[in-house]
Amino acid sequence: MSDWKPTASVENLHKRAAIFADIRRYFAEQQVLEVDTAVLSQCAVSDPFIDSLDVAFRGHPDASAEMCYLQTSPEYAMKRLLAAGSGSIYQMGKVFRNGEEGRYHNPEFTMLEWYRLGFDDKNLMDDVERLVRLVLGIGPIRRCTYAEIFMEKLEVDLQEISTAQLADVMRQHVEVNMDPDDRDGWLNLLMSHVIEPLLKEEPVFITDYPASQSALARIKTNTDGQLTASRFELFVNGIELANGYHELTDPTEQQHRLEADQRSRKQLGLPQRPLEQRLVSALAGGLPDCAGVALGVDRLIMLALQAEHIEEVIPFTFRNA
Amino acid sequence: MAYSANQLKNGLKVMLEGDPCTMQDVEFVKPGKGQAFTRVKMRNLMTGRVWERTFKSNESVEGADVMDRDMEYLYFDGELYHFMVPVTFEQYGADATAVGDAAKWLKENDVCMVTLWNDNPIAVTVGNFVELEVTETDPGIKGDTAQGGSKPATLATGAVVKVPLFIEQGDILKIDTRSGEYVSRA
Numbered sequence: 001m002s003d004w005k006p007t008a009s010v011e012n013l014h015k016r017a018a019i020f021a022d023i024r025r026y027f028a029e030q031q032v033l034e035v036d037t038a039v040l041s042q043c044a045v046s047d048p049f050i051d052s053l054d055v056a057f058r059g060h061p062d063a064s065a066e067m068c069y070l071q072t073s074p075e076y077a078m079k080r081l082l083a084a085g086s087g088s089i090y091q092m093g094k095v096f097r098n099g100e101e102g103r104y105h106n107p108e109f110t111m112l113e114w115y116r117l118g119f120d121d122k123n124l125m126d127d128v129e130r131l132v133r134l135v136l137g138i139g140p141i142r143r144c145t146y147a148e149i150f151m152e153k154l155e156v157d158l159q160e161i162s163t164a165q166l167a168d169v170m171r172q173h174v175e176v177n178m179d180p181d182d183r184d185g186w187l188n189l190l191m192s193h194v195i196e197p198l199l200k201e202e203p204v205f206i207t208d209y210p211a212s213q214s215a216l217a218r219i220k221t222n223t224d225g226q227l228t229a230s231r232f233e234l235f236v237n238g239i240e241l242a243n244g245y246h247e248l249t250d251p252t253e254q255q256h257r258l259e260a261d262q263r264s265r266k267q268l269g270l271p272q273r274p275l276e277q278r279l280v281s282a283l284a285g286g287l288p289d290c291a292g293v294a295l296g297v298d299r300l301i302m303l304a305l306q307a308e309h310i311e312e313v314i315p316f317t318f319r320n321a
Numbered sequence: 322m323a324y325s326a327n328q329l330k331n332g333l334k335v336m337l338e339g340d341p342c343t344m345q346d347v348e349f350v351k352p353g354k355g356q357a358f359t360r361v362k363m364r365n366l367m368t369g370r371v372w373e374r375t376f377k378s379n380e381s382v383e384g385a386d387v388m389d390r391d392m393e394y395l396y397f398d399g400e401l402y403h404f405m406v407p408v409t410f411e412q413y414g415a416d417a418t419a420v421g422d423a424a425k426w427l428k429e430n431d432v433c434m435v436t437l438w439n440d441n442p443i444a445v446t447v448g449n450f451v452e453l454e455v456t457e458t459d460p461g462i463k464g465d466t467a468q469g470g471s472k473p474a475t476l477a478t479g480a481v482v483k484v485p486l487f488i489e490q491g492d493i494l495k496i497d498t499r500s501g502e503y504v505s506r507a
Contacts, residue, residue: 050353188356
């Protein structure tokens, strides 16, 4: 085999290691505890559009297989630690997502996830901004709501526009076959295919996502009286770099969202997987008020090194591993 | 043969809207919480239209039987341009629509690339440079190799290009077929 060599240069691997060290130093100075939760779990993430890799565990070589799942983020496990009184924590390690492979995607990648006690989404954006500016050496990061960015880039008023009109706007840019009534689907398409490429000029936090895209963020009423999610995403160079929430702490609402995800999965013909009920129990036990964020470390390194493809910053891609 | 979204790649030929199309700039798009798509810049091989199309991960698209073959240009019979595959001597006749702008640069016995769809020629691509004889131009101005200025010259294929003033009838010229510009004397 002639393809034994790493896809990243040794020079880039030195720079990668230096960024890892910067990140760990930042959290040590902030007195945030490093943790390393299990990557292999009996439960899977509920999000319909995040697909877990499944793994067959056998108690001994002849035993029948128990299906396990490689974690797509350490979120559930870290929240169980928070509920157990860990205080603010961070984790930097491998996570796995099935079906994700491309210039900015490798099915196995390094995620940095952290939780800050007593922070809301705004305080946490300040924290993300400090760390990202430290690594990338960039200036202050603009903040802009989801509704504002749609108005600015597409002249679309999300309070007024119908789903059919959203589909028309999308088709002016890119042709697609999609369920005409799937409003969040059209919003996601416009964000990922049209707006994101227009965010190259300056780094930006997009805040106040629609309540229907809250994932595990709290829902609040904004100044216009609209329900929005306390969720933000960070884009640098038009690349989605981090996703954060003022965390949902209500166990009943958590249970409802897990079940709603499971119902969407069923409607979409996606696999039904065991839900993490221990997360609901942890919230019932008392998740402290906190905000949390997940950041793609390989993408952060790509930005720092101005790499064109994720393969330039990781030792071996999935196809070489 | 049908391709699923994760098999799409640059250069793949597929059927869309009843026409063969080629894929350029294939990119995987997957927001953290959103659906996965494969975004492709498409080119319709019949009309030349270029547009963007994005495919859901569970979508599939029918392949098109399109292939590019190197062929020797033989002659024009007034209706069809005739080409031959050098090794097998198979011959193909292409109409003016398929040949398009390449007609200006087709010289007998030159090798060019013919795109076949279901074994019928739909496009002809000539090399980046071609050498053609000047059949008509104003008399050359001797020694005027350094001065600027240009004049039209008609080439053996009927194409008209701008050439420097010193070029004579009967000269063989090297032309860049992408820009249609004179490069040098051959």
